[in-house]
């Protein structure tokens with residue numbers, strides 16, 4: 001891990017709540033393991049994993065306020081589902097507060113919650129690492145996604161997007177259209 005990354009980690013340890021920081025570490029090291037498996041750049045995976053939830057340093061209300069202040073445009077479904085806002089805000093903060101200029105890392109942060117069709121390997125790695133990291137709350141199908149992540153990452157993305165959709169629907173929550181697009185794309189890819 002570079003010195004710069006260690007500095008960012010120290011800063012996030014102060015800014016994020018304890019559980020959120022533990023989850024962050026879990027995502028970071030899971031992303032690194034997936035990067036080893038799929039020949040992706042380990043440093044990029046660590047960086048994107050470390051920063052993926054940096055937008056969660058404040059409440060959803062304050063995240064919206066900060067987006068308005070910084071001129072970050074939110075889609076209708078993001079306004080409806082504030083849980084998604086931290087991804088966009090996180091990419092902004094990664095770039096402007098933490099000096100990350102690499103577009104592929106910023107995109108992996110932006111799409112970590114919903115995924116998107118035809119993701120890059122780094123985007124898939126962060127999407128999956130967020131889902132399977134060891135501290136994750138157990139939801140139905142998690143074991144299978146964990147196993148598949150290291151054998152067939154496209155199928156793992158398909159299963160997790162499908163499980164997320166079902167989980168939200170069953171809980172009476174709305175599903176971001178991008179999550180559905182992700183599911184449909186990877187269902188065909190399988």
Ligand SMILES: [Fe+2]
Pocket residue numbers: 052053086087112113130
């Ligand atoms: Fe997140």
Ligand SMILES: [Fe+2]
Pocket residue numbers: 023027052053130
């Ligand atoms: Fe996360």
